[in-house]
Amino acid sequence: MLIAHLSDLHLFTECSETGETRADIAQVVESIIADLLTLNPLPDIVAISGDLADGGSDEDYQLIRHLLAPLPMPILAVPGNHDRREAMRRVLGNRLAGLEAGEFMQSRIDTHDVTLLGLDSVVEGEARGALCNTRLAWLEKQLQHTQPVTFLVLHHPPFMTGNPHWDPYSLIEGRERFMEIISGSPKRILCGHIHQPLHTYWEGHYAGIAGSPAFxxxxxxxSVSVPTACKVPYSYPLHDCQPDGSVIVHLRHVAQA
Incomplete structure (x- = not known):
């Protein structure tokens, strides 16, 4: 079982909400999709941990849908703080695997040995993340029956990175309850949001933050410096789930102009 983890694509058609997103991001994402399609074997699932769009218009998601169209495998995606739930669901809903109905965009995919749960950690109109009682109750119910390896995909990291400029915008509300709910057995947490690759163990769980092709x-x-965008190599993680339950994380580098 091979899972590709992408995040923070920040695609836009007319206007960049962040102002930092590279103007040619559509071409960059197209090259990432092309790279995914060269893998043999292909990934079984692509997980995208939020900020698919940079402004969240219907036109942005139509562009995203077009760019993702060549991928034959299921795609699990959760919203980020730059996404707009209604537009994302309206345009991408029937393309995203395991997406459940309801106020929040939460998803579940099961294979014979892996479960992926997508959690909506967005606070509308804010950069910080939260998991309210409704979302946490959903997670608790889903974890009652899972496969041997369980991935949790959400946009906001539930742990502190140590940087005072990032940490106030991580998963703030619901972090303690989230920790309690997942404490029964080790999980694998896939996040985005901070635009810098990072891997750690948090409370016994593996956690990986993917970088961003946008900036x-x-x-x-x-460092306590204010984060500023810079030119660094881009790579995305490939999680190779082994029959014995272990997981090897490979970094796949993609050349950027």
Missing amino acids: QYNLVPG
Whole structure:
């Protein structure tokens, strides 16, 4: 079982909401999709941990749908703080695997040995993340029956990175309850949001933050500097789930102009 983890594509058609997103991001994402399609074997699932769009218009999601169209495998995607739930569901809903109905965009995919749960951690109109009682109750129910390896996909990291400029915008509300709910057995947490690749163990769970092809930061560990975008190599993680339950994480580098 091979899972490709993408995040923070920040695609836009007319206007960039962040102002930092590279103007040619559509061409960059197209090259990432092309790279995914060269893999043999192909990934079984592509997980996208939020900020698919940079402004969240219907036109943005139509562009995203067009760029993702060549991928034959299921795609699990959760919203990020730059996404707009209604437009994302309206345009991409029937393309995203396991997406459930309701106020929040939460998803579930099961294979014979892996479960992926997509959690909506968005607070509408804000950069910080939260998991309210409704979303946490959904997670608790889903975890009652899972496969041996369980991935949790959400936009906002539930742990602190140590950088005072990122951490106030991580998963703030519901973090403690989230930790309690997942404490029964080790999970694998896939996040985005901070635009810098990072891998850690948090409370016994593996956690991986994917970088962003739109713009990336390159802070030194322990730095308290204000994050600024810089030119650094881009790579996306491939999670190779082994028959014995172990998972090997490979970084797949993609050349950018």
